């Protein structure tokens with residue numbers, strides 16, 4: 001089959017790889033009808049994530065039609081249309097029982113190695129390096145789904161791929177980021193980053209009762225989408241950013257702040273930052289720093305943005321001084337599938353508003369470049385591997 005594969009920093013190829021086969025009784029294989037490129041894929045593309053191997057199949061936002069089911073899987077049958085969470089979870093371990101699906105103790109074959117670095121194993125992820133189990137990803141014609149009797153959700157008839165595809169990751173991710181803010185009526189939330197995760201965080205903050213959302217980015221079309229979702233917007237390169245946030249909130253500051261940018265953020269553009277972004281894959285925590293500074297005393301900092309290393313410098317003094325609460329993590333996608341599918345079916349939200357580009361697999365390598373370089377108004381790329 002054809003798939004998008006990783007071959008080093010800035011080098012994604014569309015090439016032939018082996019077709020997936022059933023390896024366990026609980027598996028299923030889908031014919032991928034739609035998949036997408038995520039901001040998290042850019043961290044792999046930029047060479048920020050260790051443990052990638054040449055030829056690894058990319059992608060973790062995927063849906064399709066079931067074409068084969070393992071003998072032990074009674075949940076799915078051939079012909080079902082499913083969306084696949086990016087987190088692979090067994091459904092039986094302690095973490096899965098507590099609905100902490102992204103922390104599944106069993107699904108990551110590299111869990112022992114990972115535990116040497118962070119103390120414990122976490123869930124396997126599709127297309128996201130050896131650290132997360134080296135599972136082939138879903139930017140491909142077909143995908144093998146391990147524990148397919150736990151993760152995938154069937155799509156009710158009448159809903160299009162465009163409406164439901166983002167249940168695989170970014171809609172639940174934005175939603176969990178907002179839920180982590182414990183929003184009370186009348187509160188204000190600031191969201192750093194207005195690409196897919198940030199945009200879904202803005203929508204979700206309003207759905208969860210926020211009165212105001214202040215959205216921060218510097219790309220005009222993204223700020224326009226944020227405004228269309230009801231947010232007031234600011235530019236992160238503005239040297240007076242912090243004062244503006246304080247002024248907009250009558251001196252109090254936002255009750256919660258969502259950092260939806262992650263390790264490749266930009267700041268006001270000093271020499272160090274320019275060197276870092278041009279010549280190395282060093283994590284850049286500028287948005288994290290801005291978010292912590294912006295949060296009001298006693299507030300919550302919610303971080304869906306991804307970081308991998310230990311070299312990130314965060315203003316812990318401000319954190320402790322203001323008595324902030326930190327909430328973060330990979331999204332426990334399975335927890336959100338049913339309620340968010342219901343919201344889509346009810347018409348309370350149509351996630352397809354973020355799609356700007358539709359392509360075939362062959363155009364994938366070029367689309368990675370466009371997505372990374374923020375050219376051509378690119379917010380979200382959807383790939384249809386079979387046309």
Ligand SMILES: NC(=O)c1ccc[n+]([C@@H]2O[C@H](COP(=O)([O-])OP(=O)(O)OC[C@H]3O[C@@H](n4cnc5c(N)ncnc54)[C@H](O)[C@@H]3O)[C@@H](O)[C@H]2O)c1
Nearest residue numbers: 039040193195196197236261262265266287305306330331
């Ligand atoms: N926790 C999870 O499970 C999970 C799931 C999906 C994505 N993510 C992560 O969420 C983050 C966002 O992903 P994405 O796909 O929305 O977008 P992205 O990474 O493509 O975009 C990030 C946005 O942040 C903006 N930005 C850069 N510096 C900024 C700053 N200082 N202040 C404000 N905005 C700034 C950029 O202009 C861009 O629009 C990534 O780190 C991604 O890996 C996490």
Ligand SMILES: [Zn+2]
Nearest residue numbers: 038039040169
């Ligand atoms: Zn993702």
Ligand SMILES: [Zn+2]
Nearest residue numbers: 090093096104
């Ligand atoms: Zn588990």
